[in-house]
Amino acid sequence: MLSFLTFLAFFLALIGSTVIIVLGIAGAYLIIAGKFMCFSPPVPSSGKTKKAMLEHAAKYLEQHENLTVTDLGSGWGTLLLPLAKHFSSHRFVGYELANLPYYISKLRASRLKNLQFKRQNFFNVNLSNSNIIFCFLLPSAMQECEDKILPQLKQGTLIYANRFPLPNMEPLQTISLGSAYETFYVYRV
Numbered sequence: 001m002l003s004f005l006t007f008l009a010f011f012l013a014l015i016g017s018t019v020i021i022v023l024g025i026a027g028a029y030l031i032i033a034g035k036f037m038c039f040s041p042p043v044p045s046s047g048k049t050k051k052a053m054l055e056h057a058a059k060y061l062e063q064h065e066n067l068t069v070t071d072l073g074s075g076w077g078t079l080l081l082p083l084a085k086h087f088s089s090h091r092f093v094g095y096e097l098a099n100l101p102y103y104i105s106k107l108r109a110s111r112l113k114n115l116q117f118k119r120q121n122f123f124n125v126n127l128s129n130s131n132i133i134f135c136f137l138l139p140s141a142m143q144e145c146e147d148k149i150l151p152q153l154k155q156g157t158l159i160y161a162n163r164f165p166l167p168n169m170e171p172l173q174t175i176s177l178g179s180a181y182e183t184f185y186v187y188r189v
């Protein structure tokens with residue numbers, strides 16, 4: 001009995017310390033990414049905001065054909081993976097510079113022919129074919145998007161901006177699901 005309890009205590013301690021180490025590494029990665037990288041950390045859209053943005057975009061995708069959907073800084077693939085699985089007739093492209101999220105999202109997308117993740121700076125890409133754009137970026141990058149990306153986009157392109165708005169463009173809709181952290185903005189070019 002005593003040896004079983006010793007084994008159980010050892011087992012729980014092992015699991016506990018593994019969880020702490022993994023969370024520590026993930027936390028340190030996010031902090032370092034946020035502090036020292038010149039772009040926003042790979043924090044995914046989540047919870048109510050993610051669900052509402054995906055539902056909003058899904059309604060548009062249902063009513064149209066052959067659209068190109070782009071995620072500017074696609075992180076772990078959180079937004080494009082569920083959409084690409086559901087809408088096989090549309091094309092989905094995510095641009096991501098950070099190695100770890102890029103490789104993980106690429107692995108997750110390996111069976112989806114209509115979804116591509118590219119390890120590229122989205123400011124160096126021609127986005128004029130995009131019909132829907134997602135972005136969840138820092139305020140400074142939203143200003144840069146307004147200056148460099150907006151002029152490329154064709155009329156009618158929908159933009160979903162999670163949390164941080166485009167500084168000078170009037171949104172078609174501001175959807176607030178509670179706090180400022182749960183707000184997203186929908187724009188039509």
Ligand SMILES: C[S@@+](CC[C@H](N)C(=O)[O-])C[C@H]1O[C@@H](n2cnc3c(N)ncnc32)[C@H](O)[C@@H]1O
Binds near residue numbers: 043045073120135
């Ligand atoms: C806050 S995360 C959002 C991830 C995903 N779009 C979502 O909503 O779940 C922002 C991501 O954009 C990436 N990123 C920022 N600037 C970028 C750039 N210029 N080119 C490519 N990726 C960029 C960051 O590495 C980060 O993973």
